[in-house]
Amino acid sequence: MAGHIQDRWFKTETDAEGKSRLAKTDRYGLGLRYRARYIGPDGTEKSKSFPDKQKRLAAQWLAHIEADMSRGQYVDPRASRVTFQQYAEKWLRTHQADPNTGFSMESQLKLHAFPYIGSRPLGSFRPEHIRDWLTQLAAARVVGSYARVIYSNVRLVLNAAVDDGHLTKNPCAARSVKAPTVEEKRVTPWTPERVFAVRAALPDRFQAMVDAGAGCGMRQGEILGLAVDAVDFTSDTVHVVRQLKLSRGKPVFAPPKGGKLRDVPLAAPVADALRLHMKRFPPVEITLPWMVQGGEPVTHRLLFTAPLGNHVWRGMFNTDQWKPALAAAGVIPEREEGEESYAAAREHGMHALRHFYASVLLDAGENIKALAEYLGHSDPGLTLRVYAHLMPSSRERTRKAVAAVFEGAYAPGR
Numbered sequence: 001m002a003g004h005i006q007d008r009w010f011k012t013e014t015d016a017e018g019k020s021r022l023a024k025t026d027r028y029g030l031g032l033r034y035r036a037r038y039i040g041p042d043g044t045e046k047s048k049s050f051p052d053k054q055k056r057l058a059a060q061w062l063a064h065i066e067a068d069m070s071r072g073q074y075v076d077p078r079a080s081r082v083t084f085q086q087y088a089e090k091w092l093r094t095h096q097a098d099p100n101t102g103f104s105m106e107s108q109l110k111l112h113a114f115p116y117i118g119s120r121p122l123g124s125f126r127p128e129h130i131r132d133w134l135t136q137l138a139a140a141r142v143v144g145s146y147a148r149v150i151y152s153n154v155r156l157v158l159n160a161a162v163d164d165g166h167l168t169k170n171p172c173a174a175r176s177v178k179a180p181t182v183e184e185k186r187v188t189p190w191t192p193e194r195v196f197a198v199r200a201a202l203p204d205r206f207q208a209m210v211d212a213g214a215g216c217g218m219r220q221g222e223i224l225g226l227a228v229d230a231v232d233f234t235s236d237t238v239h240v241v242r243q244l245k246l247s248r249g250k251p252v253f254a255p256p257k258g259g260k261l262r263d264v265p266l267a268a269p270v271a272d273a274l275r276l277h278m279k280r281f282p283p284v285e286i287t288l289p290w291m292v293q294g295g296e297p298v299t300h301r302l303l304f305t306a307p308l309g310n311h312v313w314r315g316m317f318n319t320d321q322w323k324p325a326l327a328a329a330g331v332i333p334e335r336e337e338g339e340e341s342y343a344a345a346r347e348h349g350m351h352a353l354r355h356f357y358a359s360v361l362l363d364a365g366e367n368i369k370a371l372a373e374y375l376g377h378s379d380p381g382l383t384l385r386v387y388a389h390l391m392p393s394s395r396e397r398t399r400k401a402v403a404a405v406f407e408g409a410y411a412p413g414r
Contacts, residue, residue: 003038080123
């Protein structure tokens with residue numbers, strides 16, 4: 001057995017003749033009678049007390065402790081009493097992630113996890129608690145990809161808690177726990193006519209942003225962070241090495257998404273558009289912190305800036321420039337009289353330019369691996385899953401190859 005059971009109501013005494021007998025202690029009849037004690041893996045004594053007439057239960061508890069130790073599934077009772085919120089807050093402080101990713105995780109847990117499961121001790125977690133929490137999220141209309149991200153963060157925290165010995169298994173790993181579903185929508189790329197109609201509807205100083213997105217596959221933040229030193233007209237290459245993003249609501253320079261630096265071929269018409277833009281709207285030196293607020297200040301000569309010489313604020317651009325251009329091009333409805341804002345147009349954000357870029361390359365026969373490199377995807381499999389249906393040329397080649405074989409077999413006279 002992993003330890004022993006102490007009877008705190010009786011003690012063994014030796015009389016004058018050397019015989020042992022049981023004698024009542026000062027605690028007789030008071031409090032819990034039995035204390036099961038053992039030495040944990042860390043070398044310290046652990047214990048749990050049981051009432052009178054429950055010595056057998058205390059023995060069973062010790063037997064379970066011994067079995068857990070032998071299987072490597074032992075959890076320190078004190079560690080299991082730590083709540084999810086207590087552990088998550090500590091884990092966030094030491095989690096080696098992009099600081100801005102850490103900020104997002106912290107915000108999501110505070111809003112959507114701590115109010116529901118934050119006070120629950122880690123050792124008490126069961127799959128049913130995760131299922132109940134997911135049901136509550138859905139009832140609060142937290143669904144789709146956002147709910148999937150929140151769930152993934154909770155699962156990540158609980159994985160770490162298992163590693164640190166706070167619970168034996170992650171309840172999220174149970175077969176009965178299903179991650180929030182994300183509706184799979186096929187990408188429908190814009191036509192060239194739509195791309196150039198939106199471009200023409202933008203103010204002059206922002207039109208070349210469309211060329212960078214549709215002609216180089218850059219993300220919006222990468223376009224906003226595009227600097228003179230990243231455009232190499234000699235080798236016809238754009239070096240995608242930074243983006244402009246928000247860190248706790250403040251602008252910063254940072255590496256591209258996932259830290260994926262890349263070189264993208266620069267087509268001649270796109271290069272001409274960027275040259276003309278730089279001539280009409282000379283680049284401006286912008287100084288911002290690197291990665292996070294309070295980070296080391298860095299300065300770059302940005303190609304795209306606001307009329308007063310500051311960097312472009314993504315939210316203001318989307319509201320004041322992009323959506324009016326979408327409406328002018330007939331992509332979204334015009335505002336009704338008296339309305340202050342346009343309808344939501346998530347599928348028609350600047351990311352649509354990346355989809356257009358991908359469709360153009362695939363239609364021209366470019367391979368998935370190269371496209372993934374140009375888009376900055378770390379996994380070509382992701383690129384294939386998103387854009388496989390945009391590969392008509394590959395399917396047509398397959399049809400022709402198979403048809404050539406069968407036509408010969410079914411030729412007249414055979």
